Amino acid sequence: xxxxxxxxxxxxxxxxxxxxxxxxxxxxxxxxxxxxxxxxxxxxxxxxxxxxxxxxxxxxxxxxxxxxxxxxxxxxxxxxxxxxxxxxxxxxxxxxxxxxxxxxxxxxxxxxxxxxxxxxxxxxxxxxxxxxxxxxxxxxxxxxxxxxxxxxxxxxxxxxxxxxxxxxxxxxxxxxxxxxxxxxxxxxxxxxxxxxxxxxxxxxxxxxxxxxxxxxxxxxxxxxxxxxxxxxxxxxxxxxxxxxxxxxxxxxxxxxxxxxxxxxxxxxxxxxxxxxxxxxxxxxxxxxxxxxxxxxxxxxxxxxxxxxxxxxxxxxxxxxxxxxxxxxxxxxxxxxxxxxxxxxxxxxxxxxxxxxxxxxxxx
Amino acid sequence: xxxxxxxxxxxxxxxxxxxxxxxxxxxxxxxxxxxxxxxxxxxxxxxxxxxxxxxxxxxxxxxxxxxxxxxxxxxxxxxxxxxxxxxxxxxxxxxxxxxxxxxxxxxxxxxxxxxxxxxxxxxxxxxxxxxxxxxxxxxxxxxxxxxxxxxxxxxxxxxxxxxxxxxxxxxxxxxxxxxxxxxxxxxxxxxxxxxxxxxxxxxxxxxxxxxxxxxxxxxxxxxxxxxxxxxxxxxxxxxxxxxxxxxxxxxxxxxxxxxxxxxxxxxxxxxxxxxxxxxxxxxxxxxxxxxxxxxx
Ligand SMILES: Nc1ncnc2c1ncn2[C@@H]1O[C@H](COP(=O)(O)OP(=O)(O)O)[C@@H](O)[C@H]1O
Ligand SMILES: [Mg+2]
Numbered sequence: 001x002x003x004x005x006x007x008x009x010x011x012x013x014x015x016x017x018x019x020x021x022x023x024x025x026x027x028x029x030x031x032x033x034x035x036x037x038x039x040x041x042x043x044x045x046x047x048x049x050x051x052x053x054x055x056x057x058x059x060x061x062x063x064x065x066x067x068x069x070x071x072x073x074x075x076x077x078x079x080x081x082x083x084x085x086x087x088x089x090x091x092x093x094x095x096x097x098x099x100x101x102x103x104x105x106x107x108x109x110x111x112x113x114x115x116x117x118x119x120x121x122x123x124x125x126x127x128x129x130x131x132x133x134x135x136x137x138x139x140x141x142x143x144x145x146x147x148x149x150x151x152x153x154x155x156x157x158x159x160x161x162x163x164x165x166x167x168x169x170x171x172x173x174x175x176x177x178x179x180x181x182x183x184x185x186x187x188x189x190x191x192x193x194x195x196x197x198x199x200x201x202x203x204x205x206x207x208x209x210x211x212x213x214x215x216x217x218x219x220x221x222x223x224x225x226x227x228x229x230x231x232x233x234x235x236x237x238x239x240x241x242x243x244x245x246x247x248x249x250x251x252x253x254x255x256x257x258x259x260x261x262x263x264x265x266x267x268x269x270x271x272x273x274x275x276x277x278x279x280x281x282x283x284x285x286x287x288x289x290x291x292x293x294x295x296x297x298x299x300x301x302x303x304x305x306x307x308x309x310x311x312x313x314x315x316x317x318x319x320x321x322x323x324x325x326x327x328x329x330x331x332x333x334x335x336x337x338x339x340x341x342x343x344x345x346x347x348x349x350x351x352x353x354x355x356x357x358x359x360x361x362x363x
Numbered sequence: 364x365x366x367x368x369x370x371x372x373x374x375x376x377x378x379x380x381x382x383x384x385x386x387x388x389x390x391x392x393x394x395x396x397x398x399x400x401x402x403x404x405x406x407x408x409x410x411x412x413x414x415x416x417x418x419x420x421x422x423x424x425x426x427x428x429x430x431x432x433x434x435x436x437x438x439x440x441x442x443x444x445x446x447x448x449x450x451x452x453x454x455x456x457x458x459x460x461x462x463x464x465x466x467x468x469x470x471x472x473x474x475x476x477x478x479x480x481x482x483x484x485x486x487x488x489x490x491x492x493x494x495x496x497x498x499x500x501x502x503x504x505x506x507x508x509x510x511x512x513x514x515x516x517x518x519x520x521x522x523x524x525x526x527x528x529x530x531x532x533x534x535x536x537x538x539x540x541x542x543x544x545x546x547x548x549x550x551x552x553x554x555x556x557x558x559x560x561x562x563x564x565x566x567x568x569x570x571x572x573x574x575x576x577x578x579x580x581x582x583x584x585x586x587x588x589x590x591x592x593x594x595x596x597x598x599x600x601x602x603x604x605x606x607x608x609x610x611x612x613x614x615x616x617x618x619x620x621x622x623x624x625x626x627x628x629x630x631x632x633x634x635x636x637x638x639x640x641x642x643x644x645x646x647x648x649x650x651x652x653x654x655x656x657x658x659x
Contacts (some may be wrong), residue, residue, distance in 0.1 A: 058553050079559020091550035095572040095658035104568075105558035160558075 001069040001163045001196055003055065008064035010050050024050035026220035028064070032213075033193045039188065039211030039228070041204055041243070047220040048200040049088075052166050053241040055198065056083045068163060070159040078109070078351055081164075084157030084195075088169045090149050092141040092156070102127055102156045109160075127159040130189060147178045154189065165190070165197040171206060183210050204244045208232065216240050233348070238358035241282045241351055247311070247325040253318045254281035254352070256361075261352065264318040268295045269354070271363055278322075279361060280353040285311070288326035289350025290334065294344035298324055303334055310334065314341050379492050396632035397404075418634035426634060429610040432596075435521060436528060436611070437589040444529040445581050448536035453566075455537070456544045466541065473534035480531065482599025488512035488523050513600065520600065520609050528595050532588065536581050543577035544570070575657045583649050593617065612638045 015092045016125075032038050040048050053059035053067060057078035066074045091102050099313040102124040106115055128134050131151035141149055143267070150170060157165060170186065171179045186264040187210040190197045201207050208212050208228040214224045216231065224236045228244075235241035241249050252263045256274045260267040263281060288296075290312075298314035302321065305311075312326045312334060326343065334341065352361045396402060397417070401410040420426050455465055472480065483564040499509040512519045527562045547570060555565050571578075593613040595602055604610035605618060612634060620629035 056557055077559070085557045087550050087554060089548075089550060091548070091554040093551065093569060096568075103611075104560075106557075108561070108564065110560045152655075156554075175545045274544070276529060290573060292619075 002034045003164060003198075004065075004067040005030055005032075005055075006053075006065040006067065008054060008066060009062045010047075010054055011058060011062045013074060023047075023220040025054060028161060028222060028285040030215070030222065030225060032196060032198065035196055035209060037190045037197045037199060038211040039214040040198055040200045040217065041207040041214050042202065042217040043243070044202055044283075046217050048217065049168055050200070052085075052168050052198065055164070056085050056166050057081050082160075082162050083164045083166055084160065084162035086150075086153045086157045086165075086170050089113075089173060090141075090153040092149055092152055094141050097140055098128070098133065098144070098152050099139050101122055101141065101152055102137075102159050105160050116209065118266030123159055124155075127155040127157055130158060131155045131185070131191065142248075145178075146174050147182055147318070150174065150182055151185070152255075154161060154186070156192065158189075161193075165193075165195045167197065167199045169200055169202070171201070171203075177205070186210065205246055208244065216243060218243075235351060238280055238282065238353040238360075238361050241353070245284060247285050247327070248321065249282045249284055249351075250324045250326070251283040251320040252283070252316065253320065254279050256352065261350075263296060264316065266295045266297065269347055269350055274352070274363060278355045280355060282351040282353065283345060284349040285325050285327040287346045288312070289329060289346060290328050290341070291331045291344040292342055294342040296343045296345065297340050298343065300336070300339060300341040303317065303336055305330070311318045312341060383477075387552060393632045393635055396628055397636045399629055402629045412437065416629045417637070419639065420630055420633045423630075425605045425610060426612075428605075428608055428614050429612050429615040430520070431608060432502075432524075432591065433611045436525060436592055437586060439525045440528045440532070440589055441582060441585040443525075443534060444532050445585060446476055448540055448581070449578070451533075452537050452540035452544055453570075455541050469537050473538070477531055477582065477594055477637060480597050481527065481595070484512060484523060484527050484530075484599060490515070517608060520607065523599060524596060524609060527599060528589065528592060531595060532585065536585075539577050539581060540574065543574040547573045579649075579653045579657045583646060583653075586645055587642055588650065590638065590645075624628045628637045 005028045008025060008028040009023065012022045012024055014021055026047075028051065040051060042048055056338060057073070057076060061074060064074075065072055068081065093104065096104065099121075103120050106123060108122045109115060125134065125137075126135060131154050133148060133151050133155065136144060136148060136152070141152065143151065143323075150173075152172075154167075157167075163211045167186070171182055174182055183206055186197075186199070199207070199211065211223060214228050214231055215225050217269060218239050224231050224240050226234075230238065232244050235244065236355055238251070242251065249264050254263045254268075255259055255276075255278050256262070256271050257276045259270060259272045259274065260269045261269045261281065290340075296316075298316045300312070300314050302313040303310060304313060308330055310330050310332065312324075314324045314326070316324055352363070353359060354361055372380045394485065398412050398414070399415050400415045402408070423512055444639045451469065455469070457463065458465070485496075488499075490499050490513070495503065495509050496512070503509060510516070510519050512523045550567065551569050551573070555569055562567070591613050593610050596609050596611055596614060600607040603623075604614045610618070614637070616631045616634045619627045619634060640649075
């Protein structure tokens with residue numbers, strides 16, 4: 001089932017007296033296609049949870065509409081929307097066993113939806129099977145590892161076969177290895193159930209790796225929507241460019257003059273048809289080519305070997321980052337005795353942005 | 364014992380010494396007194412050892428009256444005050460406006476002197492030859508007969524004593540319960556709401572289990588406190604509680620020691636030991652029950 005948000009806005013009064021209102025979600029208008037996994041991505045406090053709470057019905061919208069399939073659900077309470085939600089710290093009821101936790105949503109059903117105990121057990125067992133926790137059914141949440149608790153929370157969210165699955169930073173309480181495992185798991189479950197899923201995270205790598213589409217947001221405003229690779233390769237502004245990718249994009253103070261891009265006096269790339277102006281220059285770490293005659297001269301600092309690749313750490317007076325990180329193939333030989341290192345650049349890995357608005361300047 | 368635990372014992376020593384002198388020694392002493400028959404405090408001698416003191420106390424109609432009063436007080440006030448405190452705390456935690464004001468109002472009795480509260484209750488409930496108290500005026504207004512709550516029938520006096528006790532213990536319970544309620548994470552309620560859980564079910568299946576340790580704590584301390592009640596009765600009915608028929612076990616112990624009928628430390632000790640046994644039994648039962656029903 002597809003979800004449509006139509007000018008959805010949530011305004012909170014300022015926490016400080018007399019301050020301006022906070023637009024936690026500001027005029028969201030977009031469509032989430034049926035059966036896809038969406039990564040809602042943005043820094044902490046940008047309104048991701050608010051957006052999710054609006055969609056699930058825990059928070060009421062200030063204005064705008066939420067449409068599930070053909071139904072306007074804007075004014076409906078959560079339980080009739082058909083959503084399953086996984087909370088950041090799982091919110092498993094500590095005094096109930098795993099089985100009771102998973103059955104809890106089913107026990108709430110009333111009227112014609114009311115289920116027999118056996119039917120509930122079977123349904124719970126089925127949901128548990130999906131996340132592979134059948135052996136843990138009689139334990140209490142406190143007797144489970146973080147990853148297992150996560151699975152229980154997902155099973156509980158899925159047991160009513162919701163139309164939409166919402167996950168609010170579901171991996172942030174797990175250690176690095178479990179995080180990797182669990183995100184694969186979430187992808188697998190989503191593929192199996194084909195339920196439209198919104199996955200909230202502030203970790204771009206997480207979002208990029210499992211989402212069909214990512215929605216990048218900042219201070220309540222959607223910045224860019226697209227397939228992860230597309231957004232990475234074609235960011236609309238400096239914020240998106242900086243937010244996606246590890247290591248981070250290297251940003252320089254530069255200038256376009258007479259159709260050429262200059263960084264600190266050196267013409268590094270031709271920029272035909274771009275008005276002369278000062279710009280931010282973003283260069284992806286993989287956009288550097290080791291080249292003795294290259295135009296960009298940096299102060300060499302260190303070499304980090306990472307097996308397949310090597311990372312050259314260097315500095316440049318015009319660089320806004322603490323250090324320039326460039327990833328190059330391990331076949332390259334780096335002269336570590338030289339105080340400088342020279343690069344030429346791959347044009348499609350270099351983006352320029354307006355100095356004031358930080359919007360992308362298309363070449 | 365290694366150095367570290369030596370040090371730990373050293374730090375504990377003052378507390379242990381204090382407890383030993385002021386708690387353990389008197390307890391043992393009371394236990395011994397209670398078995399010494401015909402103890403004379405002036406000559407510090409006794410006839411012998413036996414269970415006569417217990418037999419005397421258990422056949423003393425005043426003690427039986429005190430026992431009955433205490434049990435009634437416990438059985439009525441502990442569940443009522445806890446339930447009432449829970450209702451008020453729930454109401455308090457669901458309002459946003461004037462929350463602090465109400466919390467302060469409900470806490471005021473806690474910092475008010477119990478004797479002062481007793482005085483106020485007297486004024487409210489007393490009926491003299493010349494005037495009726497406030498409560499009686501209200502009863503009259505609704506067409507009822509005046510009742511003397513302080514010197515009148517037993518049920519009326521018991522009613523006032525229970526009401527007074529509930530009034531006194533309520534603020535502490537509300538204080539603890541509101542903070543217990545506040546410590547239940549909003550996440551649980553959100554999760555329940557997404558699943559369409561009714562308010563009633565949220566209370567029974569989520570809130571109550573989550574605050575069960577606090578409730579249990581309040582019940583246990585409530586039982587113990589009510590069993591040890593004395594000053595409340597004095598505040599309402601004066602020091603001659605036997606005459607008023609409103610004595611409690613602790614009141615009986617006191618009377619046996621210092622009252623008009625006083626000077627019988629052996630009987631007092633026996634009564635105290637009986638109380639100790641009762642409280643110990645009830646608390647043990649409480650603990651056993653809680654193991655099953657309290658979630659930590
Ligand atoms: N109940 C609320 N009252 C006032 N402001 C709120 C409330 N909930 C969230 N906000 C504000 O809305 C913004 C977005 O919050 P949130 O959606 O929790 O961000 P995220 O989940 O992306 O970290 C924050 O600035 C936060 O302070
Ligand atoms: Mg959040």
